[in-house]
Amino acid sequence: MEGLRKEYPGVLAVEGVTFQVHQGEIFGLVGPNGAGKTTTMECIIGLRRPTAGTIRLLGYDPQRESLALRTRTGVQLQDSALPDRLRVREICDLFASFYPTPLNWHDLLAEMELDAKEKAFYSSLSGGQKQRLLIALALLPDPEVVFFDELTTGLDPQARRAMWDWLRKIRQRGKTVFLTTHFMEEAERLCDRVAILDGGRLIALDTPERLVEGLGAESCLSFEVDPSSLDPSQLDGLPGASRLEREGEQVRVFGQGETWVGEVVNALVTRRIRFRNLRTEQPTLEDVFLALTGRAMRE
Amino acid sequence: MRRKTLLSFWKLFRADALRYLREPIATFFSLLFAPMLLVLFGSIYGNQPTPLFQGRGTVDVSIPAYLGLVVASVALLSLPIGVASLREKGVLRRFRLTPLRPLTYFLADTLVYLLITILGGILLVSTGLAFFGVHLPSSLGSVFLGLLLGTSAFLALGYVLVGLVRTARTAQVVGMVVTYPLIFLSGAGIPLEIFPHGMQQFARFLPLNWLVTLVKGLWLGDSWGAHWLEVLLLVSLLAVCTILAVILFRWE
Numbered sequence: 019m020e021g022l023r024k025e026y027p028g029v030l031a032v033e034g035v036t037f038q039v040h041q042g043e044i045f046g047l048v049g050p051n052g053a054g055k056t057t058t059m060e061c062i063i064g065l066r067r068p069t070a071g072t073i074r075l076l077g078y079d080p081q082r083e084s085l086a087l088r089t090r091t092g093v094q095l096q097d098s099a100l101p102d103r104l105r106v107r108e109i110c111d112l113f114a115s116f117y118p119t120p121l122n123w124h125d126l127l128a129e130m131e132l133d134a135k136e137k138a139f140y141s142s143l144s145g146g147q148k149q150r151l152l153i154a155l156a157l158l159p160d161p162e163v164v165f166f167d168e169l170t171t172g173l174d175p176q177a178r179r180a181m182w183d184w185l186r187k188i189r190q191r192g193k194t195v196f197l198t199t200h201f202m203e204e205a206e207r208l209c210d211r212v213a214i215l216d217g218g219r220l221i222a223l224d225t226p227e228r229l230v231e232g233l234g235a236e237s238c239l240s241f242e243v244d245p246s247s248l249d250p251s252q253l254d255g256l257p258g259a260s261r262l263e264r265e266g267e268q269v270r271v272f273g274q275g276e277t278w279v280g281e282v283v284n285a286l287v288t289r290r291i292r293f294r295n296l297r298t299e300q301p302t303l304e305d306v307f308l309a310l311t312g313r314a315m316r317e
Numbered sequence: 318m319r320r321k322t323l324l325s326f327w328k329l330f331r332a333d334a335l336r337y338l339r340e341p342i343a344t345f346f347s348l349l350f351a352p353m354l355l356v357l358f359g360s361i362y363g364n365q366p367t368p369l370f371q372g373r374g375t376v377d378v379s380i381p382a383y384l385g386l387v388v389a390s391v392a393l394l395s396l397p398i399g400v401a402s403l404r405e406k407g408v409l410r411r412f413r414l415t416p417l418r419p420l421t422y423f424l425a426d427t428l429v430y431l432l433i434t435i436l437g438g439i440l441l442v443s444t445g446l447a448f449f450g451v452h453l454p455s456s457l458g459s460v461f462l463g464l465l466l467g468t469s470a471f472l473a474l475g476y477v478l479v480g481l482v483r484t485a486r487t488a489q490v491v492g493m494v495v496t497y498p499l500i501f502l503s504g505a506g507i508p509l510e511i512f513p514h515g516m517q518q519f520a521r522f523l524p525l526n527w528l529v530t531l532v533k534g535l536w537l538g539d540s541w542g543a544h545w546l547e548v549l550l551l552v553s554l555l556a557v558c559t560i561l562a563v564i565l566f567r568w569e
Contacts, residue, residue, distance in 0.1 A: 063414065088416040095414070098407035103339040104332055115328040116415040118321060155411075 031057045032218045035071075039163075044185060044195040046209035048202065048303070054218040055198040056096060056167055062196070063093055063165055076162060089118055092156030094149075096167040102141035106132065106151060109140060110158070117159040126154040130184070146177040153184060164188060166197040170204060182208050202303040206230075214307060221310050226303055233309055235301035236260060236272040239279050241286075241293040243267055252289050257281045269293075322421055329417075329425035337399070337429060347395050348437050351387045351505075352444035355380075358506050364449040369510055373537070376449040380442065381533035382504035384464060385525050387437040389499055392471035394492040396430050397478040402485035404569060413568045427472055434468050454536040463535045463544075467528030470551045473558035474524070480565025499525040527551050 032054040039045040047055045060066045062073055064080030064087060073080055078087045100109050110123035127133045130150040135143060143151065149169060156164050166185070170178040178201075185208060189195055199205055205212045206226045214222040214229075222229055239259075245267055253262060256271060258278030263270045271282055279298055286293055308314055338344055355376070364374030403409050412422060445451035454460050478495070482488045502509070502520040509517055509526075520526050531547040541548065 065410075065413070085416055088414065093414045095407070095410065098411040098414075100411065101332070101336050101403065101406075101408055103336050108332055108335065112328045112332045113415065115321070115325045116417045118416075159415075 030218060032061075032215075035213075035215070035218075035220045037213050037220065037223055039194060039196060040211075041162075041194050042189065042192055043210040044189050044197065044208055046205040046212040047196070047198040047215060048205040048209075048212050049200065049215035051200055053200075053215040055200075055215055057218075058215070059165060059167055059196070059198055063087075063091065089159055090162050092159055092161035092164040094152040094156045094164075094166045094169060096171070098152070100140045100148075100151070102139065104140055105136070106138055106140065106143070107136040109151070110136075110154070113155050113158055119160065120158050121160050123154065123158060126157055127151075130154045146173055146180075149173065149181065150184070157188070161193065163194045163196060166195065168198055168200070170199070170201065178204070202307065206303045212303070214303075214310070216307075216311050222306065229303060229306045230301050233301055233306055234274070235305055235309075236274050237279070237301060238270055238272050238299045239282055239296070240268065240270045240299070241296040243269055243291060243293055248291065252291055256285050322418065325417055326421050326425050329422060330428055333426055333429040334432070337395075337433065343395055343399070347387070347391045347433055348440055350390065351383050351437060351441045354386070354506060355383050355441060355444055356448055359445075359449050364451070370508075373452070374449070375508060376445055377452055378510075378533065378537075379504055379506075379508055380445050380451055381536050382506075382509075382529050383441055384438050384532055385467075385503045385529040386500050386505045387441060388434055388464070388468050388471050388528060389496050389503075389525055391430055391434045391437065392468065392475040393478060393496045393499075394489070395433070396426075396472060396475035397482065397488040397492050398485050400426065400476070400479045401482055401488040404479075404567070405485050407569070410569045419566075423476075427469075430472055430475075431465075431468060435464075438464060455538050456535065459535045459541070460532060463531045464528075466548065466551050466555070467531065470524070470555035470558065471528070473555050473562055476562035477558050477565060480562060480567065499523055502526065503529045524550070524554055527554075 035054070035058060047058060049055055057066065061068045061071075062075055062080060064075075064084040067081055075087055076090055080087060104112075106127070107123075110127065114120040114123050124133070124136075127136060130153060132147060132150055132154065135147060140148070140151070153166075153169075156166070169185075170181050173181065182204070185195055185197070197209070209226060211223070211225050212229070213220055224232070250264070253264065253269065256262065258275075258281035259271045259273045261272050263272075273279070273282070283296070304314070358379070359376045362375035364376040366372045366374055370378045400409075442451070442453075446453070478488065478491060482491055501507075502512075502516070502523055503525045504510075509520060512520070521530075527547045527550045531544045531551065534544045534547075535541070
């Protein structure tokens with residue numbers, strides 16, 4: 019996709035967004051609400067006509083060759099639903115009839131742990147079950163690329179984690195996964211590469227690890243000590259640490275890179291310093307967003 | 318691909334019909350409302366032959382108007398509300414993301430509403446037979462064809478309404494505002510013959526009266542030739558509304 023631009027009457031939704039998604043990866047479009055994620059995705063799958071820019075999906079023009087694309091892509095959309103008064107198996111049977119070579123939907127439902135719900139009405143499913151049914155429908159055409167829009171919004175943390183496992187399984191089958199999310203943690207844990215959008219512009223594009231590393235931010239190792247049995251000078255000159263803060267029994271050590279935490283812990287052990295509640299805090303994508311925009315994601 | 322399209326058509330038809338039949342209130346209104354009104358007004362007027370209707374009973378001559386009521390309430394209320402609510406909830410949007418062709422969807426949807434209308438018509442005529450000994454027309458086939466033409470035109474008009482309104486709620490309001498005057502002036506409930514002359518003249522311009530006049534004529538044994546004007550008007554309505562519906566239709 020190159021130079022995507024989409025204007026609505028009076029509003030510029032997306033401007034100059036360019037990126038490429040590789041085969042077999044989980045690609046995340048990340049940003050706060052209103053950043054233009056859904057608009058971008060809807061342009062890619064051909065639901066909206068871009069004001070300017072070029073989009074190719076599997077080599078097709080989504081506007082002019084949408085029919086060919088529909089059989090090779092699977093989509094789950096944020097504000098799409100299914101008829102309340104239809105049963106799960108009726109819905110699956112219906113959608114299977116739309117595709118030339120659909121997968122066996124009984125297997126898909128079993129895989130999504132929905133096989134016990136085949137006879138249930140769509141309206142009687144829980145939020146997570148509805149999402150899983152929508153995933154099953156997205157996988158039904160045996161697509162090469164699957165799109166998910168805000169898949170885990172509205173799910174509790176446990177269901178969200180389960181959803182991540184499903185997405186990893188989809189990638190294992192060799193599918194390309196394209197998703198949008200406003201959960202930075204989700205993007206960081208799940209995506210191979212992320213594109214961060216803010217105010218309709220692309221502000222970062224890389225793997226989550228490299229984006230975080232690129233920050234050059236320090237990570238922090240914190241622990242508690244017993245002040246009465248500690249000679250403060252014992253904490254001086256810990257290897258790998260760039261600076262140290264101490265407040266009563268709480269000690270916070272800062273450093274950069276990957277190996278320093280181990281070095282510090284080793285030193286604590288050799289110096290026979292007794293510590294409790296050892297924790298590390300790594301910089302996250304959230305910090306990347308903060309550094310790039312000067313604003314926190316959730317305001 | 319063609320076999321697949323046919324399969325999609327039947328699956329859609331089946332899903333659509335199931336969805337409709339599982340909505341008890343909608344089903345009740347489109348299938349049982351007209352027979353109930355017929356029983357109500359029929360027991361007020363009776364079906365004694367009267368000179369006003371050239372020796373026919375009041376129920377005999379108003380059956381075509383009640384058939385018009387069935388057509389109008391399915392085509393201008395059930396259909397727009399049903400399609401608009403599917404669109405509002407994003408079901409049509411989900412369909413759009415599949416290789417399903419829009420034409421397949423329209424045809425399946427239209428067939429469902431056509432069959433509901435026919436079922437409603439059969440229920441109505443059966444009620445007339447059972448309660449009032451209505452005289453059946455000599456050519457049921459002609460009446461059926463006339464009704465089919467009129468229903469198709471009104472279903473197309475219903476799809477125009479879908480394109481004009483934004484939500485299912487507005488579809489309901491607009492549908493009622495359009496439908497009730499049409500029904501009131503079609504001769505269902507109150508026979509048109511007892512309306513003032515001016516009202517009768519005005520009613521001739523209403524599309525539902527084209528349908529009712531045609532069906533009534535065919536029911537009473539007129540030839541098609543005697544009603545070429547109504548046929549022409551209904552065919553034009555069908556053509557214009559089909560074009561408008563295609564232009565105005567939105568998936569979301």
